[in-house]
Amino acid sequence: MADGPTGRSWWGWGNESEQLGDEECAALGALLPGLREHPVPVPDIRRLDLPTPRLAPPGALAELVSADPALRAAHTYGKAFRDVVRVLAGEMAAAPDLVALPRREADVVDLLDWASRENVAVVPFGGGSSVVGGVEYREGDHAGVLSLDLTRLDRVLEVDRESRAARIQAGAFGPALEAQLRPHGYTLRHFPQSFEFSTLGGWLATRAGGHYATGHTHIDDFVESMRVVAPSGVHESWRLPGSGAGPSPDRLFLGSEGALGVITEAWLRVQERPAHKASASVLFDDFPAALRAVRTLAQSGLNPANCRLLDPGEAMLGGAGDGSSSVLVLGFESAGQPVDALLEQALDLVRGHGGRVRTGGGAGGRPAADRGDGSAARPAADPAGAWRSAFLRMPYLRDAMTRMGAVVETFETALTWDRAPELIEAVRTGLGRAVEEITGRPGILNCRLTHVYPDGCAPYFTVIAAGRVGAQRAMWDEIKAAAGEILVRHRATITHHHAVGRDHRTWYDRQRPELFADVLRSAKSSLDPAGILNPGVLVD
Structure with missing residues (x-):
């Protein structure tokens, strides 16, 4: 994995050094009744039971291809909850036979030519951060599987x-x-x-x-x-x-x-690069009123860079609130002009819907130090900064809770404003009941809006529940199926930005027009006559 970011975790999210230790996992798990006392151990990558490679590349391609077990293990799955569960259980039968690391486009051409001739499935691989089963091979009659890692083409x-x-x-x-x-x-x-x-x-x-x-x-x-x-x-x-x-x-x-x-x-x-930034957070006692405020902002033409609405549970989970109010995180930025006036206009709009501007930390249009990832250094007391730090930290906490036996995962969607309140309430009530029926205990179900448009929004839901080691994946699959049915019933997309992969195919097939599916099949037949590219994604 030397060609990607150093120190990457092969089994879970992000950097290995930022994964929680066993004691931290146990302390976190103690916050949710019904979990284990000690975390499931992470398998030793050197002792994994991987299937013997079925392929041997021709000599001309040998220097581009590796059968190294650690490399194959790290290219087996993405980084979804169900991926982490399978790795912790040592389920590595889906490991690719080989991993290719092309250095130029001509190498990609040669690898695809070989794979087409030999009926080898090719799964393109970038960072491997898919959370929808987009980088794994699940089924088919191919002679073998090649994971095609593009990270050497990085300039x-x-x-x-x-x-x-x-x-x-x-x-x-x-x-x-x-x-x-x-x-x-x-x-x-x-x-x-x-x-x-x-x-x-x-x-x-x-x-x-x-x-x-x-x-x-x-x-x-x-x-x-x-x-x-x-x-x-x-x-x-x-x-x-x-x-x-x-x-x-x-x-x-x-x-x-x-x-x-x-x-x-x-x-x-x-x-x-932006030189001016300003941010503030706004409290709402009533979530429907907060939705109306965000809709007004989205339709105002002010175009805030950040306009993220957190329900009370999500705000508390992320350290941006105490669980009593919804929190709207607002931010503006510009490369050349101060943005104080834009922020004040936005705050005036949301005050008209019952919003209470939280004072202290983060407001003001002074130049901000850009850290290269769209964030700016903010005071620790700033709720917007606190939530964003928790947002980036959340996948690591998910992995820790997964080791303790929890079911911790997210799903997201998008739909027009006229249907959004009804959908959010349907998820809270209907999926809440499903979580309790499936796991035997009430779960935590939070919502936030990640993106807003003049005509609609993208709700993003977090599910946390006590599961059982050995049953976590089955439990989540049932919860996911219940969530998917709610989305389809409200004609909300099965994904706003997580993609389709293999996990969303059932609902994607129902969402897209059938004639469009025929067009996709025709396109695949023309572009990929041997059917080797990422089999099972988008079309059969």
Whole structure:
């Protein structure tokens, strides 16, 4: 794993050094009745029972391919709750036979040619941070499985100052991408929660959503053109600021999740780095009133960079509140102009819906120190900063609770404003009952809005419940199925930014028009005639 971020955890989220120790896991688990007294041990990567590789690459490709057991183990799953559960149980039968680490686009072409000839399934792999089963092989009649790791293709190749755009290879991790843009005074300004542990190619392939709540929320908004290698040939679109020439060729590959081709590079719109930031937090006693306030903001044209509404439970979980009120985290930023006036306009709007501006910490338009991930250093007492720190820390806490036998996972969606209050209430009541029936105990069910638009919002739900080691995955699958049915019933998307992968296929198949499914199958047949690319994703 030397070509990716150093110190990565092979079995769980993020950095190995930031995972909680056994005593910390036990202390955290004691907060939720019904869990184990001691955490399940993490398997020794050197003693895993991996299947014997079924493949041997031709000599010309041998230096690009490895059968190293540790490398194969680290490329078996993504980083979802059910992935962590399987690793802790030592379930590694799905490990790829080989891992390829191409150094240039021509290597990708050669690897796909070989795989097509030999009926080898190819699973494109960036940072491996998928939480929907997007980077694992589950079933099929292929001769073997190759995990195609793009992280050696990690450079900013070109910067066009006149057009303010950059040509970037798909294997670049978020921090490396930003570090290469920084000397030019630019930023991509796309910061998903997985920023540190995911790549540009992964963002493009899954239509990732960034940290910013309005404006350019998805990676789609930054794309000028893309270059994609498919088994049938290389696709490259023209660089254009916009075009009305038929359906967009890039739209075919944005969100294709490695099923239609391997993204190798893209031209992206970049921006000047922000120099002015201002933030504040607002309390609401009534969650429906808070929803109306956020809708008013989303439709005001003010476009705050951050407009995240936390229900009382989510606010308390993240250290932004005491559990008695909902909390709205607001923030503005600009590269050239102070943003104090924008923040004050926004605060005036939310006061009209019963919001109480919390004083102290974080407000004010003074220049802020940018840490490269879209955040700015803030006082410890700032609720917005406290919540954001907890937000980035949450996956590590999830892993710790998983080791204690808990069921801890999230799901997200999006829908129009007219249906949002009803959906949120349906999830709270209906899924709350399902969690208790499935686990035998009441669970914790929190909600926040991650992104807001003039016509709708993206609710994001956290589920925490006492499970049983050995039954956690089955319990979550039942809870997830119940959640999916609620979303479908309210015609809410099965995913706003987590992608489809394999875990969402059941509901994605029901959401998309059947004629569109036929079009996707035809596209896959043309681009991937042998059916080797990420089998089971998007279409059969």
